[in-house]
Each structure stands twice: as structure tokens, then as C-alpha cells.
Amino acid sequence: MTTGTETRRFEAEVAQVLHLVTHSLYSHKEIFLRELISNASDACDKLRFESLADPSLAAEDSELRIEVSWDPDARTVSVRDNGIGMSRDEVIANIGTVASSGTRRYLEALSGEQKNDARLIGQFGVGFYSAFVVADRVTVLSRRAGSDEGVKWESDGKGEYTLDDAADLARGTTVILHLKADEDEFLRPWTLRQTIRKYSDHVAFPIRVPKDKDGKPEDGEFETINAASALWARPKSEITEDEYQGFYKSLGHDFNDALTWTHNRVEGSQSFTTLLYLPSQPPFDLAMGGRDERKGLKLYIKRVFIMDAADELLPNYLRFVRGVVDADDLPLNVSREILQQNRQLEKIRAACVKRVLDLIEKLARDDADKFTTFWKAFGNTLKEGIVEDSANRERIAKLLRFASTKGEGAAQVVSLDDYIGRMQVGQDVIWAITADSHTAAAGSPQLEVLKARDIEVLLLSDRIDEWMLGNLTEYAGKKIQSAAKGELPLDEAGKQKQEEASKQAAPLVERIKALLGERVGDVRVSARLTDSPSCLALADFDMAPHLARLLREAGHEMPSAKPTLEINPGHRLVQRLEGEGDDAKAGDLAALLLEQAEITAGAQLEDPASFVRRMNRVLLG
Incomplete structure (x- = not known):
């Protein structure tokens, strides 16, 4: 049946x-x-x-x-x-x-x-x-x-x-x-x-x-014991600056005033209110916590607190923002402790990102002093957005500030627009150099020929800069290039001069290759150097030695790569090597050319003691 x-x-x-x-x-x-x-x-x-x-x-x-x-x-x-x-x-x-x-x-x-x-x-x-x-x-x-x-x-x-x-x-x-x-x-x-x-x-x-x-x-x-009111739910016209600042201090447990804020109400198929603050200095929990410890925004639904550290509402690179998002409705799990991903949430997130970037842009445009305060506190964090937020990369890049060879010391006051505005006629590349300190960047031998040609170079010395520069390859139609990577573009006269110098120094180059052996991948005559005897040259996608050293010190396994050594045949130290008949002494000179190039590039010497002994032998003749 x-x-x-x-x-x-x-x-x-x-x-x-x-x-x-x-x-x-x-x-x-x-x-x-x-x-x-x-x-x-x-x-x-x-x-x-x-x-x-x-x-x-x-x-x-x-x-x-x-x-x-x-x-x-x-x-x-x-x-x-x-x-x-x-x-x-x-x-x-x-x-x-x-x-x-x-x-x-x-x-x-x-x-x-x-x-x-x-x-x-x-x-x-x-x-x-x-x-x-x-x-x-x-x-x-x-x-x-x-x-x-x-x-x-x-x-x-x-x-x-x-x-x-x-x-x-x-x-x-x-x-x-x-x-x-x-x-x-x-x-x-x-x-x-x-x-x-x-x-x-x-x-x-x-x-x-x-x-x-x-x-x-x-x-x-x-x-x-409750406030029984929500400041963000009141009309902006009825809220005083002191009330905004007071709410910020209670919200972020910060004794300092906020730098600025934005307060908005969105009405429509999905209604929500945002009140977002830029602190004037890194909040305590931001300084103590890592990238994964998020405490910036508080999420409310109809004034009822749902969660802190609402990661879904702002990307990581804006984690310094403090504030409130109050939605009339959002998809939550039944316990109302976890947000569920959907278009509503994406809309709120996009609105929050836009409001924050608008706020920073307004600060940069209208209040230079406050923007300088913001940049000193959160510039490094904002740089992460170049890597994390490709949709807003151009907007974020416009906000970045750098030191430069034409700036005042280590002050990061040069924008990419500033740089483009004073580029030389015919120049179509934004030049930059990364190092582990401003002094090292400013003194890098890889900048010598650019300085000699009066070409401005951006000096990047924050730990994040090498990572950021790998993702910021152009701005406003201009290519961004590291002065330490690839080959420098030369005019016809420069190319001819470089070819002639390479031809004349060919025997010297071969001798140095033989003396250094497995320690180098290649040796060549440099188009970068005017005053220094040597420097390292990197391929376009090679990692800078100073960053590789930092990652290695942090416990990361780094592949071993043989460097390319560039030499300046006109330097007296290189000429001394060329005329040295004793192979042992010539070997010391060749090793010193490599080791000083590694030091200026921020690399770590494998055997510092041998370097010191070798230096002493050369100095004592």
C-alpha cells in the first residue's frame, strides 16, 4: 500500500x-x-x-x-x-x-x-x-x-x-x-x-x-541611573559644542577634546544615525591594542546597545575613529550579539567610511593646524587604507603627507599634489625612497643622481611605508617609483655616457664579481651614484633590505636573495681596488664596498665582527 x-x-x-x-x-x-x-x-x-x-x-x-x-x-x-x-x-x-x-x-x-x-x-x-x-x-x-x-x-x-x-x-x-x-x-x-x-x-x-x-x-x-536620552538622536541645531565634546569624553574615556566630528541622519528604506569623532591623539585602547582589537564604534539599534568594537562598520585602517551608529533595524542573530552580513550593513559601512574621509578632507582643506595634529597621531594608521581599501585608494592617497628632499627636515608636510605641482618639465615619475629612519632615507646614496639633477624625492621612513608603496604605484596619472628599484630613466646623452662607463669598467666589474663570489647576484656600473662608492640596486618587486630585516627580527622566515651591487668607477675607493695587485687586499676592499652598501640600505650584516676586522686592515694599510 x-x-x-x-x-x-x-x-x-x-x-x-x-x-x-x-x-x-x-x-x-x-x-x-x-x-x-x-x-x-x-x-x-x-x-x-x-x-x-x-x-x-x-x-x-x-x-x-x-x-x-x-x-x-x-x-x-x-x-x-x-x-x-x-x-x-x-x-x-x-x-x-x-x-x-x-x-x-x-x-x-x-x-x-x-x-x-x-x-x-x-x-x-x-x-x-x-x-x-x-x-x-x-x-x-x-x-x-x-x-x-x-x-x-x-x-x-x-x-x-x-x-x-x-x-x-x-x-x-x-x-x-x-x-x-x-x-x-x-x-x-x-x-x-x-x-x-x-x-x-x-x-x-x-x-x-x-x-x-x-x-x-x-x-x-x-x-x-540612565541618561534616558540619546544625544545623537537630537537635531544638530539643538546640540552645543560643549555637549558634543562632553559626549565624546564619556564615549571614549578620553580626557582630551575631540579634534572634530560629523553627525548625520540618513532617512529612507534604511534609516540610521551616525556620530563619528576624530580624536586629537591616539586613545589609550588604540595604543595598547593591536590591529585586531577594535573598540572604536558602538552599535545601537533604536538606542539599545548591541555591541562594542563593531568591526563590520568601519575598516581596520579607520580604527582610531570613535562614535556611535544607531540603526532603526539591522540583521542580527537571535541573541542580538552578532551582525549578519547583507546589503543593509554594507550600506551603513560605506556611509561611515565616506563620512570619515569627508571629515579628514575637510580638515586638510580648512584647518592646517588640526590636520597636522591628526596626521602626527594617525597618519601611519591611515596609510594602511592604501592596501586595504582599493575603492578609496585615490582619496586616501590625496590625504597622505611625506617628508621630502625639498622639505624641512623630517616634517611630513608634502602631499602628492604638492609634489606634482613642482615637478620638472618633462618629469612624469613621482620619486620616493624608503628607509628605517628619516636620516637614512635623506642620506641614501641611491638619491645622489636625482639630487644632482634637482629632482625632488619623497623620503619615507615609517615601517608601513615599504608595504604601502608596493600598492601605491601611481597617483593622478603619474607613476610612483622607488629610487632604489629598477633602472633610472636616462636621456640619450645619459645612456651613451652610461654605456661608455660600463664598457671601460667591465674588467673591474668582473674582478669584483670574482672576489665576492656567491655573496652577490650581480655587479654593475651605477647610474645612481655621484659621490658614494657603491649601493645596492633592487628589482621592481624586491623587498627593501630594512623591511626584510624587521620581518626577520619579528620571527618571519625570509627567503635569502643575493643582492645586486652597483659601483661608482670614479670614486677613489673603487679606483684603489682597481689598482690593487694583492688579491687579499682587493678582496677586503670589494667586501667593504658590498657591506657599506648593505648598511646604507638598512640590511643586517651577517658577520659584523669580520666587517670590523676587515675595516681595520684597510685603514692600517
Whole structure:
């Protein structure tokens, strides 16, 4: 006998589902307080809406609020609101049915304009069950506005609950958590206050806790501990500069004023607010943490704190930015602790990046002193964007500042636009050199011929510069080239002179190759040198020796590469070698030509002691 096609509903083991919700969904157990306060806020907001049509609903107690209290003797924590409350049927629908969101159904029933005005937070219908993360029994007492009938709901979170009538209840809902034996920390008033301030400081309704004495609440004495407002949600025209600075200091735990900020509201299919600050100096957590420790932006959804260090909202190279992103809606996992990637998130991220780059550009254009302060603090970090953000590479490159052979010392004040503006007639290359210090870059022998021709060279001495330059190959149609890599472009006269010098020095070049043997890959006459006897030459994609040394010191395995040695046949030291008949002495001179070239390039000598002995032999004749 065959069975025909049939349609059936999924069945669920309720006890197992509740176990998963309470033991696997939340990574931070303190989240329960955020979820219960969010539910209480929604209840107050619903009453606010319904009382517009029927003022009598809120008449008995019009000051909407949320109260969190604790009882160390009974080992309970209670969250109470005087919002809309629930009838018996609503308790069954909202709490007795897992993943049934009363807020979501309420929002669906609102008109478009009402939805925009609502500050309702809940969406999944599971936040209430986070109470069972810290409680082994939960009691709910509720009376709906406009009704005299109260209801009591109670459960141990193992699959069943009890319902009973409750008399003499005030309007609203009280959730009582009977804490597990190992959850004493939530009986401490300091822990409750800190958790509320962390997650719910900007909830629109006052959150009150009892004043305490020796850890015990005092009857009838309450204090409001949340801000109950969000500065970023107010119109910009109503916020003073002192208020912006005050909020920044509380946000970033910084004693210094912010350098500047940008505050924007985006309306449309996706609405969100951003308030982004540029600090005036590296925040403490940025200086102490690495690239992977992100604490810059705080993500809120309808004023409820979701997460810190929101990596998804800004790329790594903008990790110095401090601020707030408050979205009306974003795709979160059910615990509301993890963002899910989608186009909405990409749109917010793109908007944040654009706002920050706009802000830095405005600073560079309108306030040179503040931009100098910014660059000294965060220039190195911004350079990472050349590698990480190809879409904005040109914008970031425009903001970069460098020292140069025509600048003042090590001051990084030359932009790429400045450089292009004073290029020589016929020059089509932006020249740069990297080294492990400004002095080493400025004194590099590889710059000699460019200096002699009065060609400006950018001097890059930060650790990131070699990595950055490998990804910044052109700007504004001009090629960017390292003066230490490849071959220098020569005019016809220069080429002819170079060929003649190479031909005349060919026997010397061969002798040096033989003397150095396996220590070099090649030896050739240099077109770069005018005053120095030798230097190293790199291929276009070779790693600079100083960077290879730093990586090796950091524990990275680096492939061994034989350097190319360039010599200046007109230098007296090279001429001395050429006329030296003793092969041992000529070998010392050849080795010194290589070793001094390696030192000026930032390479590490394999045998410093041999170098010193060799130098002494040459000096003593």
C-alpha cells in the first residue's frame, strides 16, 4: 500500500528548544538585563501610543518608567515597568509561545507613519527567555492597562508553565528572576547599575534602581541611573559644542577634546544615525591594542546597545575613529550579539567610511593646524587604507603627507599634489625612497643622481611605508617609483655616457664579481651614484633590505636573495681596488664596498665582527 503526498507541520521538543535558547544562544549572560529592559521599554512605548487615542489608559500613573531592584535575602532580581501590561491571553501568546513576538505583531499593525515614530525594540520573541540563563525560576506578574484583572505566570524553563489570577496588581508588568546558586554577582547593586548603563543608558524611558545601604535596597528610595536620552538622536541645531565634546569624553574615556566630528541622519528604506569623532591623539585602547582589537564604534539599534568594537562598520585602517551608529533595524542573530552580513550593513559601512574621509578632507582643506595634529597621531594608521581599501585608494592617497628632499627636515608636510605641482618639465615619475629612519632615507646614496639633477624625492621612513608603496604605484596619472628599484630613466646623452662607463669598467666589474663570489647576484656600473662608492640596486618587486630585516627580527622566515651591487668607477675607493695587485687586499676592499652598501640600505650584516676586522686592515694599510 502506498501513502500519498501529505503536508505536515514541524514538531518541536519545547523543553529542548528552551534549553538551546538559555544555554547556547547568548555568549554573555548579562544580556538578560538588556533584553528584559528592552521588553519593558516596548511596553511603555505601546502604552504611549495607545494613550494617544484613549488617555484614560495612562491616567492612573502617567510617568512611564522602568524599575530594576534586587532582594539579597530572597535571591531575586526584578524588572518592573508601568507600561501597557498583558491580559491572560496576551501572556499565553507572548510568553507561553516561544519565538512569538508581541512587538513584531504590534509593529505590523501600525501604519507607516506610526512605525517611523515608534521606538519599539523587540523582534524575535525569545529575549524574555534569556532570564533563564541566570534564573532557575521566573515569575511574571502583569495587568493590562484598562483592565482590573491581573495574571501570574511562572516557569522553571523546562517546558511547562503555570498561570493563575493575581489581584491588586499595579498596571504594567513585573518580571521576577529567582537566581541560580552561582549567580550572586547580580545581587550586587554595582553590577546591576554598570550593566544597565552599558546596554540601556539611552533607552527613552527612565530606568530607576533603589538607593542601597550595605548592598541592600532602601524601601521607596529610587534614583534614575540612565541618561534616558540619546544625544545623537537630537537635531544638530539643538546640540552645543560643549555637549558634543562632553559626549565624546564619556564615549571614549578620553580626557582630551575631540579634534572634530560629523553627525548625520540618513532617512529612507534604511534609516540610521551616525556620530563619528576624530580624536586629537591616539586613545589609550588604540595604543595598547593591536590591529585586531577594535573598540572604536558602538552599535545601537533604536538606542539599545548591541555591541562594542563593531568591526563590520568601519575598516581596520579607520580604527582610531570613535562614535556611535544607531540603526532603526539591522540583521542580527537571535541573541542580538552578532551582525549578519547583507546589503543593509554594507550600506551603513560605506556611509561611515565616506563620512570619515569627508571629515579628514575637510580638515586638510580648512584647518592646517588640526590636520597636522591628526596626521602626527594617525597618519601611519591611515596609510594602511592604501592596501586595504582599493575603492578609496585615490582619496586616501590625496590625504597622505611625506617628508621630502625639498622639505624641512623630517616634517611630513608634502602631499602628492604638492609634489606634482613642482615637478620638472618633462618629469612624469613621482620619486620616493624608503628607509628605517628619516636620516637614512635623506642620506641614501641611491638619491645622489636625482639630487644632482634637482629632482625632488619623497623620503619615507615609517615601517608601513615599504608595504604601502608596493600598492601605491601611481597617483593622478603619474607613476610612483622607488629610487632604489629598477633602472633610472636616462636621456640619450645619459645612456651613451652610461654605456661608455660600463664598457671601460667591465674588467673591474668582473674582478669584483670574482672576489665576492656567491655573496652577490650581480655587479654593475651605477647610474645612481655621484659621490658614494657603491649601493645596492633592487628589482621592481624586491623587498627593501630594512623591511626584510624587521620581518626577520619579528620571527618571519625570509627567503635569502643575493643582492645586486652597483659601483661608482670614479670614486677613489673603487679606483684603489682597481689598482690593487694583492688579491687579499682587493678582496677586503670589494667586501667593504658590498657591506657599506648593505648598511646604507638598512640590511643586517651577517658577520659584523669580520666587517670590523676587515675595516681595520684597510685603514692600517
